Amino acid sequence: MILVTGGLGMIGAHTARALVDLGHEVVVTSHRQTELPSFLTGKVVVESLDVTNPDAFLALGDRHEISDIVHLAGSIPGDDPIDFFRTDLTGLLNALAAARAWGVRRFAVASSLGVYTGRSEIPWHEELSLPTADLPHPIVAFKKAAEPLTLNALQGSGVQPVLLRIGSVWGPLMDPDSPFNPIPPYISSVLRGETPRALYSDDGGDLCYAPDAGRAIALLMDADELRHSTYNVSSGRAATNGELVEAVRAVVPESHVELLPGRENGAGVDPYVDITRLTAETGFEPAFDVAAAVADYVGWRGENRR
CATH class of the missing domain: 3.40.50.720 (NAD(P)-binding Rossmann-like Domain)
Known part of the structure; x- marks a missing residue:
């Protein structure tokens, strides 16, 4: 056990x-x-x-x-x-x-x-x-x-x-107003019919x-x-705000989400972790990309508070 x-x-x-x-x-x-x-x-x-x-x-x-x-x-x-x-x-x-x-x-x-x-x-x-x-x-x-x-x-x-x-990491069971990951609060705002703050499309980073x-x-x-x-x-790749907003629009087409071009603070690279070792020794591959994760999470939130 x-x-x-x-x-x-x-x-x-x-x-x-x-x-x-x-x-x-x-x-x-x-x-x-x-x-x-x-x-x-x-x-x-x-x-x-x-x-x-x-x-x-x-x-x-x-x-x-x-x-x-x-x-x-x-x-x-x-x-x-x-x-x-x-x-x-x-x-x-x-x-x-x-x-x-x-x-x-x-x-x-x-x-x-x-x-x-x-x-x-x-x-x-x-x-x-x-x-x-x-x-x-x-x-x-x-x-x-x-x-x-x-x-x-x-x-x-x-x-x-x-x-x-x-x-x-984010997803089902996370506090919808969590200060540790911006995605649940962002989606919560969308589900309440609000307009969340505009995101820069190329900003992002590690996400799982x-x-x-x-x-x-x-x-x-x-x-x-x-x-x-x-x-x-983790997922082994950097996700972008552009992917997140596109996924939200696909799942909640009536949402009012805004996307700004480029990066908020200019050129740069957002950090993420490499999972080559994890994959080589366990065969792990993420099952959820950003679009699939957002769709699954919105479905979960339809029946669950967090």
């Missing part, structure tokens, strides 16, 4: 779904979220868990035979960054302790494409050394720190670490639809052998 912490969040739920589709038994944990997505109903075991409680975490192993862990649980920073770092670090350490205690095969942890901040080479690939740079958000700072912590914590344990450098991200993570957990410890998880 594979444990997915944070398994009722956007990425966690889609990862759980993909693992089930691959034939795995899955237990998902959530601390405050209680609503089970319709696509997981009757397919996974749900456990309420505060990952900062070490005894409660280890007790999962008394109730389930856990073979692998995907640690996606995390919090949102408030006014106190120390409180955020303490919470997420405690959760990570408890997950690592459980991995060692249970002798799992593989331990995957969510990192972020943000760890590449400061590298000018595009696309970003896993062999790039991570620079010392001002990071855009406390979450990215924690993800960057979590990578060496995970590698060192699992040394000599027989547990294989898998660092998931996850790209800019949540079902694709979940399937990529599931394939990494399902693989018989992995040759590396670090994998970029």
Whole structure:
């Protein structure tokens, strides 16, 4: 059985779904979220868990035979960054302790494409050394720190670490007003009949639809052998605002969306991550381009709040 912490969040739920589709038994944990997505109903075991409680975490192993862990649980920073770092670090350490205690095969942890901040080479690939740079958000700072912590914590344990450098993911279950990805708020505005702000057609960057991200993570957990410890998880290409607006117009033809020519800040290249390693070792290819993702998401939102 594979444990997915944070398994009722956007990425966690889609990862759980993909693992089930691959034939795995899955237990998902959530601390405050209680609503089970319709696509997981009757397919996974749900456990309420505060990952900062070490005894409660280890007790999962008394109730389930856990073979692998995907640690996606995390919090949102408030006014106190120390409180955020303490919470997420405690959760990570408890997950690592459980991995060692249970002798799992593989331990995957969510990192972020943000760890590449400061590298000018595009696309970003896993062999790039991570620079010392001002990071855009406390979450990215924690993800960057979590990578060496995970590698060192699992040394000599027989547990294989898998660092998931996850790209800019959006889709079903994301907060429609999320500050972390502009697409759900943009589409929400369109669905309310509003005119969202005009976008520059050639601006864009890394983009991955949540079902694709979940399937990529599931394939990494399902693989018989992995040759590396670090994998970029995304679509492997840069998407543009032009593609997004064209897709919205196709799905919501009555929408009032405006597109400005070129790039807002002049010539340049928007960053995205390379997924050659992921594809070579798992066979992953994204199933959703921008048009298919927008169509699927608008259909989902027709029946779901988020």
